[in-house]
Amino acid sequence: MKADPQANRLDFTGTRFLQSASTLSQCPQDNADEVAFVGRSNAGKSSAINTLTDQTKLARTSKTPGRTQLLNFFQVAEGKFLVDLPGFGYAKVPPEVKAKWQKQLEAYLRERKSLRGLVLLMDCRHPLKDFDRMMIEWCAQAPMSVHILLTKSDKLKSGAKQKALLETRRALAGYGDMITIQLFSALNHEGAGALKGRLQSWLCPPVLETDEEVETVEAASGNVNIENIKSPN
Numbered sequence: 001m002k003a004d005p006q007a008n009r010l011d012f013t014g015t016r017f018l019q020s021a022s023t024l025s026q027c028p029q030d031n032a033d034e035v036a037f038v039g040r041s042n043a044g045k046s047s048a049i050n051t052l053t054d055q056t057k058l059a060r061t062s063k064t065p066g067r068t069q070l071l072n073f074f075q076v077a078e079g080k081f082l083v084d085l086p087g088f089g090y091a092k093v094p095p096e097v098k099a100k101w102q103k104q105l106e107a108y109l110r111e112r113k114s115l116r117g118l119v120l121l122m123d124c125r126h127p128l129k130d131f132d133r134m135m136i137e138w139c140a141q142a143p144m145s146v147h148i149l150l151t152k153s154d155k156l157k158s159g160a161k162q163k164a165l166l167e168t169r170r171a172l173a174g175y176g177d178m179i180t181i182q183l184f185s186a187l188n189h190e191g192a193g194a195l196k197g198r199l200q201s202w203l204c205p206p207v208l209e210t211d212e213e214v215e216t217v218e219a220a221s222g223n224v225n226i227e228n229i230k231s232p233n
């Protein structure tokens, strides 16, 4: 029987909050498929999850950096999770709290078997800060696939945002296919289709059995807007 490439298409609009966890042991059972949203404080992680799911208040957003202080799990479908991670770089958090978060994040990244990929969010006006470079290096060593969102693209004019995209791709060209990069706006939904396509490929990769099915899936993937997803090479 042929695989239907559309059969497992995830509907992100049905996503619901599952639970919060402040330690690895509090996370849901580690036998799922999940993608974590990571980035500096205020980069737009919670906003991106809301845009993706077409909901306004699913993940809590704030003008005050440091709002997300726990690992928040959202269920897209049975055993398919999105995880909103606490932001880094918020100056007002006491050093001991920062150190505790960092330890929890490291434990999560190191130990979590369900993790299929990381979405790394960076404000398109200030990409590749120390924290971002540290995460990319960690992903390269792990190895772990990473999809970069250059967020708040609505804040830049067309030429400037294309330049930001190009320069970031150029800077990360050495990492090859493990990194994909796109522009994203939670405000006007630029790049939402491309992000869905990436998450779909991580959370529900097609099971291919014959050459004929490979061709069917490749043809069908033309329906996904992947114009902004491109490996740096």
Ligand SMILES: Nc1nc2c(ncn2[C@@H]2O[C@H](COP(=O)(O)OP(=O)(O)OP(=O)(O)O)[C@@H](O)[C@H]2O)c(=O)[nH]1
Residues within 6 Å of the ligand: 039, 040, 041, 042, 043, 044, 045, 046, 047, 048, 060, 061, 062, 063, 064, 065, 066, 067, 068, 069, 085, 086, 087, 088, 151, 152, 153, 154, 155, 184, 185, 186, 187, 188
């Ligand atoms: N213009 C614009 N503003 C955005 C966009 N995404 C997020 N913001 C704003 O940026 C601020 C931070 O967004 P959040 O989604 O809370 O950021 P976060 O990365 O979850 O922050 P922490 O939870 O503190 O780590 C909020 O005021 C959002 O409204 C975007 O695409 N465009």
Ligand SMILES: [Mg+2]
Residues within 6 Å of the ligand: 045, 046, 047, 060, 061, 067, 068, 084, 087
């Ligand atoms: Mg947040």
